Amino acid sequence: MPLLNKPSSSRSLTRLRIALTVFFALDGFLFAGWVVRIPAIKEQTGASASDLGLALLGVSAGAVVTMTLTGRLCRRFGSRPLTVAAAVLLSLGIALPARTHSALGLGLVLLVFGAAYGGINVAMNSVAVDLVAALRRPVMPGFHAAFSLGGMIGAGLGGLVAAGLPASSHLLVLTVTGLAVTAAAGPVLLRHPSPAVHESTGRTASPGDLGDDPVHPSRRTRRLVAVFGVIALCTAYGEGALADWGALHLEQDLGAHAGVAAAGYSLFALAMTAGRLSGTTLLERLGQTRTLVAGGATAAAGMLLGSLAPTVWPALLGFAVTGLGLANIFPVAVARAGALAGPGGVATASTLGYGGMLLGPPAIGFLADWFSLPVALTTVAALAATASVIGYAVRRVPAGTAAEERAENRRPFAVSAPVRAEPCRSEPS
Template structure:
């Protein structure tokens, strides 16, 4: 017996994805205020932001094991509760070292919630027998957009401490309400993954496949590495945009804090729109062409956003970046899975998170050395690489 297409479990999980995006956006739009609060240079702030990524990356493998032992649904609830508490803490940090420490905890909650809720999403996809995974990630994007809009509008009238506290209360309310629904809903039985490359062929064909297994494995590893590098380049850009957009708009383009939050919101809306239309575009254009056009669009948009002296032009650039980057990461991970199975997904995802890890800190050091606008142009370089790498992958896979 399967759930209805929009049964309670799916609605609850979509709410969890959305509030996860909301809480992260609530933190992002307050980065300029917190930077001033702790009197951090660009490089010092970059190191503090690195702690958030470190907390997430260190937590993810442990949360994966907890999901296997206790189930993904209770771990999702616990991780989101931790994130809802941790989002309050940056407002009370008064030194860079303290900020780094609280961001480790924030990263642990954020990374744990993302691993656990995606595990639940995989269960629901199998239970519903529908390809509904994009709807969950669209929920995350629109939650981030809502968080950016609400928290940005309140930036001029509400202190950082109150804004993050109210965001945490919302997060805890969704944790309790949606978590209760999720825990009460029956979980699907785990589905054993199919072995990649196995078909019902004759014994002679199987023998020939075995003889070719060595070169095939080498080719698969190369494909997964190329796709992983695509994910890394994309995540580098996403991490840099998330952590440095509002600072660039306030410090370099002289936008107000409200307008700067609007700029990040425009990027987030473009990202969400691109993801909603990603399946249709993949069918119409082919995955390789979509990734090529997306990466080149992001590169052009980043150059405009980084170098334009006027606020409206810079925001238009960030919109192009959001549209361009929207489908690069999901498509690279999906194609890595098609080429290398679950191990391909794991390897490409690890490289992708590596890009998210190094992006903010690299931008911070380059900003101190050459200025934030020039540092942000490295995102355009990374996006160009993300556009070109799939061309090689497409030729080897024989797909568009």
């Protein structure tokens, strides 16, 4: 196996990292381009809040079913081919909602979109876990920063064209863009070999550390993976809620202009991007426990302001604070699950996490009908606080990289002694 300090290996890892970053950014760009057109699609279909919530459940159903299968598919066919295939399907699927004229039809086409969205997120994160292991640095937040940056750009452009461009034309442009980006970055992702690390490099945190086979982890490992999945769920719920209902809250409850309302999600995505760009440094200096606890508490406070503020500008500030708080919680949770159980761990945590992102919007819709949309959005704060509590409760689970372990051991929230590991594989042998 090649040594990581060889120039050819370093260049290969760099190219893989860049290509994977592009796919994360594309995922965020396409998803945000869809969510900022939800008000237009709602008007087009004549759906009520409850009907729209049920239609959005199609995204959830498609994604969750796909996520439960993608971990196995990654082990059989490789995470990188699945990433490329799912990106193609996602690009094609995003044009479908604008072709519907009923809540039922919308829900059916969103099954396809959700299946692609679920598949690409599990596959991408599986590739990312391998790269984090090979690079021996907690760089997972950087990939998710690309997702947030893509979301910010997608939402910003969507806000600019919302008033003058029909949703059907906008989503068709997104399809063409997605296919073009996939055609450019896909061969790079597929061409280069999988990350390989020499046994003497001193890797950290893998299934083998707990005495598990990555394909058949122990019951304890499965429970730990589920716990990290719940942390991901609690925070992804907030991302989904703000993506699908944030613009509507600003426009409907606070009287914001359509462009300002769309910019609300863009501001949230910008704050998440800034938080994730600094995530590697934050994790190396503070460790995962403090990052999780502080992030959850910050997001809870921000969302209380964002949902209950009486005017637009404090609500926008609350959205930004929420983005900063949530920024690094999800990537840390998925990375820890992947380090514990390989692609299967990523699939489990992603299923729970993205399930929260996708099931949250329908739940918000029902709560908005029963109570009000501002009250419904306060559940985001409650779940962020829950993630903070759970993050402290699992403080003694080994960290994912040597740098993180050193940071944890320097802090009052200490963890157990550092462990060594082999890389998590998402490619078939």
